[in-house]
Amino acid sequence: MIEVKNLSKRYGQNIALDNISFTVEEGTVVGFLGPNGAGKSTTMNIITGYLSASSGVVTVGGYNTLDNPNEVKRLIGYMPEMPPLYPDMTVREYLNFMYDLKKVTLPRQKHINEICALVRIGNVYDRLIGNLSKGYKQRVGLAQALLGNPPVLILDEPTVGLDPKQIIEMRNLIHNLGKKHTIILSSHILPEIQAVCERIIVVNQGALVADGTQEELAHSLSSENKLLVRLAGPEAEIRSALKTMKSVAGVESHGEKETGVYEFAVEAKGAADLRRDLFHLAAKRDWPILSLRSTDLSLEEVFLRLTSADYRKGRAALKEAMKGGKTA
Amino acid sequence: MNAIAKRELKSYFLSPIGYICVSAILLLYGLYFYQVLMSRSSSYIASAYSIMFIWTMMIIPIITMRSFSEEIRNKTDQALLTAPVGVTSIVMGKFLAAFAVYAIATVGSLIPVTVIGIFSSPSWALIFGNFFGSLLYGAAMIAIGVFLSSLTQSQIVAAITTFGVSILLIILDQLTSVTSNAVITKLIGWISFNTRYQPFTKGIFDISSIVFFLSVIAVFIFLTARKLESRRWS
Numbered sequence: 001m002i003e004v005k006n007l008s009k010r011y012g013q014n015i016a017l018d019n020i021s022f023t024v025e026e027g028t029v030v031g032f033l034g035p036n037g038a039g040k041s042t043t044m045n046i047i048t049g050y051l052s053a054s055s056g057v058v059t060v061g062g063y064n065t066l067d068n069p070n071e072v073k074r075l076i077g078y079m080p081e082m083p084p085l086y087p088d089m090t091v092r093e094y095l096n097f098m099y100d101l102k103k104v105t106l107p108r109q110k111h112i113n114e115i116c117a118l119v120r121i122g123n124v125y126d127r128l129i130g131n132l133s134k135g136y137k138q139r140v141g142l143a144q145a146l147l148g149n150p151p152v153l154i155l156d157e158p159t160v161g162l163d164p165k166q167i168i169e170m171r172n173l174i175h176n177l178g179k180k181h182t183i184i185l186s187s188h189i190l191p192e193i194q195a196v197c198e199r200i201i202v203v204n205q206g207a208l209v210a211d212g213t214q215e216e217l218a219h220s221l222s223s224e225n226k227l228l229v230r231l232a233g234p235e236a237e238i239r240s241a242l243k244t245m246k247s248v249a250g251v252e253s254h255g256e257k258e259t260g261v262y263e264f265a266v267e268a269k270g271a272a273d274l275r276r277d278l279f280h281l282a283a284k285r286d287w288p289i290l291s292l293r294s295t296d297l298s299l300e301e302v303f304l305r306l307t308s309a310d311y312r313k314g315r316a317a318l319k320e321a322m323k324g325g326k327t328a
Numbered sequence: 329m330n331a332i333a334k335r336e337l338k339s340y341f342l343s344p345i346g347y348i349c350v351s352a353i354l355l356l357y358g359l360y361f362y363q364v365l366m367s368r369s370s371s372y373i374a375s376a377y378s379i380m381f382i383w384t385m386m387i388i389p390i391i392t393m394r395s396f397s398e399e400i401r402n403k404t405d406q407a408l409l410t411a412p413v414g415v416t417s418i419v420m421g422k423f424l425a426a427f428a429v430y431a432i433a434t435v436g437s438l439i440p441v442t443v444i445g446i447f448s449s450p451s452w453a454l455i456f457g458n459f460f461g462s463l464l465y466g467a468a469m470i471a472i473g474v475f476l477s478s479l480t481q482s483q484i485v486a487a488i489t490t491f492g493v494s495i496l497l498i499i500l501d502q503l504t505s506v507t508s509n510a511v512i513t514k515l516i517g518w519i520s521f522n523t524r525y526q527p528f529t530k531g532i533f534d535i536s537s538i539v540f541f542l543s544v545i546a547v548f549i550f551l552t553a554r555k556l557e558s559r560r561w562s
Contacts, residue, residue: 048410049409050406070413073410073411078406080403084407085404088342097331100330100331101332101407101413102412103412103413
């Protein structure tokens, strides 16, 4: 449905987007994750035709955003980070205006009423937008995006500024909308992405750093599998013993968890399975293993790792190496 | 285009700006028509319109200052630019709404004219020449104002720069007396709104002036559309 190819955007010397490519299939909910200033909004603005790219191609529903901007815009419902609301209009006037502006052909009153019921703004329908609370403004912004039932919805931080109850409502709403629409949703809030998105695209400093389902991301990054083990015995001795093991990359002591029981995080080299070795070591020294589990990376850890300076350095080095290889 | 023009016109009259501008123009027309009545000759109606040239040029910046700058500041331009509407029709919508505000005021000036017409027999050709001319130079000035407001997100800056252009256009004619260079004099005569407006005050339906004002409108609507589009490229 949406295809983004080698998209770059420069603001003068500043590179906002650096060669981003991804595709979104029809009917999927994709989460766009990244720290502030990563290029999420820029990407969305380019897809919706508000900005244009310095280079690269975006096609939506088979239409190129540059050649057929109006066809693309008709397919997309866009809710920018700051909903484009006119404070001097009532919700009724605003939705009717947007209905005209978007050249919607569905039966006017019925369609607007349906949307109002869906995002629950019926009770503020005749109030001035300028007097509404942030949560209601956000919902009016979403209502505006839904006008005309566009097959693609692009929501830029839809839950920003909402209270916890409204956040949950908004997430449920997006989840339900995801059954009928293709949605791209940006956020820097992880649980949100986790709750509603089938696929996650992580961007950082204008570059795409990961693309996949949550499990895939966690898996690809936790390759240096870590084990959390609790052993009963003398701390210092266990520590040095663990360190001398063959396939151990690092040992971190988490201190005494119960009397005489210490917890260690043991990181393995590569894909080595440490569990058996650990058992044999503990059995030989007579240190009972009281618990043993692997630390699966949470989305939060995935995110932090992907956007950390070390990871970026590694990637840059990899890129350089690849370039070198090509020229050689 | 219709949706934008409708919304924009509504919003002029939801804020005080629409009322202030319309009533200011009508008040000034009222004042000058009062003087026409005092002078007891309907032939002075033309002079009422030509005095109004300066006032209109001063009031139009206030009408146009908000048209795009407010959208840019509130980021509502995102709604307009991501809707399936071309930039030219967005600009046309804005222009038409601002022009409608001005036209309402100018049409209002026909009320005293009608009253005078009932009790005397003024030269209608002269009056309609003036009326039509006022609409034309007003529309041209509005197109310039709309363009200038698309350059900034501050209404104040938009108003002041448009004022600057207005004042320049008003004093342009006086510059001819300063210079004796024939080329510059001719050039000033070419671009001066006042010179272009003069034929209308004499009741002459001057095609070249009409074409001039319409071209100014077209050029600035075009420039505004390009400016809006260039935001995408910056």
